[in-house]
Amino acid sequence: MKTRTIGFIGGGNMATSLMSGLIASGHSPQQIWVSDTAATILQSHRDHLNVNVSNDNNKIVQEVDVVVLAVKPQAMREVLLQIAPAVQQKKSLVVSIAAGISQTSLALWLGSDVAIVRCMPNTPALVLTGATALHANANVDEEEKDLAENILRAVGLALWVDDEAQLDAVTAVSGSGPAYFFLMMEAMEQAAVTMGLDEHTARLLVQQTALGAAKIALESAESPALLRERVTSPGGTTQKAIETFQENGFAELVSKALQAAKERSIEMSKQLGAD
Ligand SMILES: NC(=O)C1=CN([C@@H]2O[C@H](COP(=O)(O)OP(=O)(O)OC[C@H]3O[C@@H](n4cnc5c(N)ncnc54)[C@H](OP(=O)(O)O)[C@@H]3O)[C@@H](O)[C@H]2O)C=CC1
Numbered sequence: 458m459k460t461r462t463i464g465f466i467g468g469g470n471m472a473t474s475l476m477s478g479l480i481a482s483g484h485s486p487q488q489i490w491v492s493d494t495a496a497t498i499l500q501s502h503r504d505h506l507n508v509n510v511s512n513d514n515n516k517i518v519q520e521v522d523v524v525v526l527a528v529k530p531q532a533m534r535e536v537l538l539q540i541a542p543a544v545q546q547k548k549s550l551v552v553s554i555a556a557g558i559s560q561t562s563l564a565l566w567l568g569s570d571v572a573i574v575r576c577m578p579n580t581p582a583l584v585l586t587g588a589t590a591l592h593a594n595a596n597v598d599e600e601e602k603d604l605a606e607n608i609l610r611a612v613g614l615a616l617w618v619d620d621e622a623q624l625d626a627v628t629a630v631s632g633s634g635p636a637y638f639f640l641m642m643e644a645m646e647q648a649a650v651t652m653g654l655d656e657h658t659a660r661l662l663v664q665q666t667a668l669g670a671a672k673i674a675l676e677s678a679e680s681p682a683l684l685r686e687r688v689t690s691p692g693g694t695t696q697k698a699i700e701t702f703q704e705n706g707f708a709e710l711v712s713k714a715l716q717a718a719k720e721r722s723i724e725m726s727k728q729l730g731a732d
């Protein structure tokens with residue numbers, strides 16, 4: 458497929474992860490554009506990523522084939538009303554990464570004939586290990602689907618969902634998910650220091666253990682439950698820890714936390730969108 462130009466509106470955390478991942482996977486920085494309201498952010502992207510920058514969102518639409526919407530959900534309405542005429546005139550493919558902004562809202566603010574892919578990526582895109590689920594509206598043709606998928610696949614796993622409602626669950630699982638693992642790592646580090654390890658040793662042991670567990674889980678055909686059992690010698694140390702987790706409602710807590718994230722995604726689409 459011909460290399461396309463990609464423009465990010467909003468140059469914050471997620472756009473930085475995606476741009477860095479795209480460049481690391483072989484995209485030319487010259488084919489990437491980014492806009493932001495903060496001059497310091499634009500300067501940093503120009504200096505560190507060598508991408509094209511502008512403080513004019515409509516300039517981004519003019520310059521690129523694919524427009525990626527990477528502002529906070531709260532800023533989305535204003536930005537879309539601002540770029541809608543240029544998007545319609547250029548017949549741009551638009552990819553939104555915003556949590557809780559539905560296809561209905563995006564189409565209302567951009568125009569009902571605009572080709573829109575709504576997706577939910579995550580920050581490990583920065584290290585080409587992202588996980589993204591995508592949903593296309595009825596205006597997106599097969600070539601545009603491939604185009605959107607290729608952008609997200611360049612930075613990790615990319616899966617399509619037919620039912621847009623599933624993106625609320627995806628947001629709760631993989632969109633927010635890296636933060637849950639970091640929380641676990643934080644807690645394990647703190648516990649390790651409390652037990653007498655120095656901070657550096659604690660951090661290295663926790664990081665390598667997380668990486669090792671994720672690699673085994675990915676490379677093995679077996680379930681996490683079976684992999685867990687392999688570590689758990691009867692009457693040994695792991696059993697004591699697992700029992701402590703289970704007696705204190707670990708699975709219920711995780712379920713409750715993910716449900717809260719999913720409900721927040723639904724609530725955001727009502728508060729910030731047109732749903
Ligand atoms: N962070 C994550 O892990 C994930 C985030 N997302 C989604 O990605 C989107 C971006 O999130 P994130 O990167 O964390 O947010 P950030 O706040 O880091 O980035 C958004 C950027 O957009 C800028 N901005 C605000 N208004 C405008 C405007 N009118 N025109 C151009 N730029 C503007 C902001 O500037 P300023 O700060 O000055 O307002 C900021 O630099 C959100 O919609 C979020 O739901 C999706 C998956 C994961």
Ligand SMILES: O=C(O)[C@@H]1CCC=N1
Nearest residue numbers: 555556628632633634
């Ligand atoms: O916390 C948020 O709302 C965004 C969406 C998923 C990850 N970060």
